[in-house]
Amino acid sequence: MGNPLKSLASAVARRAAANRHRLPRWVASALDWAIARPNSLIGALAYRVIGATDGTPSANPALDGETTRLYIGPANYAGQGREWAAAAQASREGTRAINMVVDVPGMIRFAADIEVPLRVYMGSGAWQKEQFEYVGRFTHCLVESGRPLFGGLFGQDAFAEAAALAESGVSVAMMCHGSDVRQHARHRENHRWSPYADRSLYSRSAERRATEFVGGLERFDGPVFVSTPDLLDDVPFGIWCPVVVDTERWYPGAAPMERDRPVVVHSPSSSAIKGSDLIEPHLRTLEDEGLIEYRRLEGVPWAQMPDIIRDADIVLDQFRIGSYGVAACEALSTGRVVVGQVADHVRARVEERTGSELPIIEANVETVGVVVRELLGDRDRARRVAADGQRFVTELHGGFAAAETLSRAWLGSDALRPGPGR
Known part of the structure; x- marks a missing residue:
């Protein structure tokens, strides 16, 4: 049998990693510091405690010379990276779309075309360089939440990555998901029931990161998308790209409101x-x-x-x-x-x-x-x-509305297939 104390400590650490926004700021900062240094002694210990092993990344899917090749990553929040990729591929002629996600212990796992263990993503220079070369074969790249695609290869700077990809001929766009751009103070002023009115939920550091990211987006010369319409409050120059639901999986049930006690x-x-x-x-x-x-x-x-x-x-x-x-x-x-x-x-x-x-x-x-x-x-x-x-x-x-948005604003509308009812 394993050490029960060690198992308990690992479970607690994984829980903490998944809920780092609720931790005291100094604890969250220390965790970030260790994770950013996977090859250091303290970093190796941190990865071992949270259960992040070296693992093996998924194989990169083959590309067959499609006219449009779209790469999306690395967040895949609520499975949206995968859904946008599937929508673009299904709604456009001559299009191959692939998404990537970093596998973080303690987080809900949604299906992705490429899954990369956190420690490999952060610590393997070989994987980072190989992945940059692979993404350089795509025509378009959609970066989620300003998170780096290649770990520390470009100093964990998504905008530096975008510039490097652009030099390789890749057209790069940014996708905003929510907390990455939401301004706590503005939200608190404009929404009566804003959660950020609670001192326990307001985070000066999170707001600072969002402000810095929005500032970077203002200077970015590619398209900027937002996943929900409220985010246009924080990114007024953004383009709303609707989230996508797999309607075959979320198919209708019996008619509602038929029971005596609904x-x-x-x-x-x-x-x-x-x-x-x-x-x-x-x-x-x-x-x-x-x-x-x-x-x-x-x-x-x-x-x-x-x-x-x-x-x-x-x-x-x-x-x-x-x-x-x-x-x-x-x-x-x-x-x-x-x-x-x-x-x-x-x-x-x-x-x-x-x-x-x-x-x-x-x-x-x-x-x-x-x-x-x-x-x-x-x-x-x-x-x-x-x-x-x-x-x-x-x-x-x-799915079609999202693909249409990406096409008209960025990918090109000539390859767009007729949508439902069109």
Whole structure:
């Protein structure tokens, strides 16, 4: 048997690595310092403790001379790198799209074409140089969240990497995901329920990094995309490229709101950011009255989530950021009634792009109980909104809209195939 104390320490360390934004700043800084030095004694110890072994990177997929060759990496948050790649390849003629992700212990793993162990990514000069040569064979490269593609090869500077790739003839664009560009102070001023009003959630260092990244994006001479419409507040020169949902995986379930006690589900990736503790007293009241069955989901394997969401009637999304993202789109795709707090100007951006209202029923941390109670009293309306949600996701988040955005702004629209309904 292994050493139980060592196993416990490793588990704690992996948990800490996955939740480093919640750690005291000096601890997070020390962790970053060690991870950035994998070949030092302290770095090797840190990698061993968090369970990051050398491992073997995935083999690089072969390229067959396609006209457009797109490389996306290295974040793959919520599997979006893989989804954008698949959408571009499916929606364009003569296109090969590949995504890469760094395998970080403790983080949810989403499928990717290329998976690279953290220690190899940070510490193997041979892999870094080989990967730079490989990416140099692509025509286009989409860099996620300003994170370096090649570890420390260019000083962990994504903009230096972009310049080097451009010299090799690769067209580089940047993709912003959220916290990488979100300005805490601005958000706090513009959103009544902003999580950054809480001192425990506000991070001066995170805001400084976001400010520096946005400054770099302002000087960057390639296209800049954002994954959700609210991020245009922080990157007004950005282009909204919609997130993509695998609608075949998130297929519809039975019609919602048919049970006497509808099932209401909330699955927060970060309870403090999503507003879980602020909304739950309202839901517990409804449950105590026998009106709903409330389920809070945490720690559920990602593979099980589609079936669990399909079994719900109402899905509560997020209530403090003022927008919507992948989780809401997945619930809409399954035909669920989605409730969340989306800022008026964000809804306006959606309507301007699609010509229709965002089919997420509005509620905030004060009104969510009243809104759910109203849905229980008007179930036909709830089902109509759920049906609108399915159509909305197919049209805007089914993949073609993202591929069309990337094509018209960057890849070239001549190779774009006709989309749904076109």
